[in-house]
Amino acid sequence: MLKFLSDPQLWLALGFILLILEVTSFSFFFLFIGAAALLTSLATWLGLLPSMAWQLVFFGVSSLILLVTLRKWLKNKFNHKAEERKGYVEFIGNPVEIIKDVPAEGEGRINYRGSEWIAISIDGVPIEKGTPAFIHHMDGIKVYVTTAKQ
Template identity: 40%
Template sequence: MDSLQIWVIVGVAMLIAELLSVTFVFLFLSVGAFVTALLSYMGLTPTVNSQLFCFSVISVLSLLALRKPLLQFSRRKNKTLEYSEYIGDKATVVQSIPPDGEGKVFYRGTEWIALSRKGHPIAMGSSVVIKKLDGIKLIVSDTEIETVE
């Protein structure tokens, strides 16, 4: 097996490892392996030592240059995946919501844990507006308080 095939196999293995880990580290090792395979194919790295050197340098440089922007892009993309379809909908309080605790609201045929958005107590039977979804909890605001503010 020649060095081109070995570097392509290493590159594919690193891509598979990246898919399993999602850390954006193996991706750059894969880039280094594929570029080294290309350089080996072109005859620019004839020895194993030169190939290992190129692999190391390319992997480290691409890691240092591109990992942070990719992580920021990934985080920014994940923030937009929140459920926004609930925001602005109305629900009915079925268990009063204390200023610093949890209550329950009835929304879309089921009861949800709810927290008061501004720390105001909300009485049972009140109508509330959903302001945010925090995991499995709804952050709500009393409709009467909303109209006053």
């Protein structure tokens, strides 16, 4: 390919470039493509992939395998942690008083610790005034409520 780089060096450079791109994108796409390039570099260096055709096939297959098997899991893991950090976790499960009906889609009002808050039903079902409800999570000035005790 490039005369001044051997095939393993080329794949190694591509892998590091893709990993650096991942740092700027946070999409977990370049991470796995970069990892596949690094695996291809290693396999080529070990002499397992003598031709560029085999290297490209190995790179493509390993990219797909890594993307399909690990990307969704890793995104969910990071998104789940972000949700856990999302505001006021110490209030989760606390009872609230519904003071204005909370529709299935839309906003109602609750009273919590002497203050009125915007309430949204997390279950997608309407919650009538006076129905016992509990905090599922809070996001800014909105309280997501459920009728199920957590």
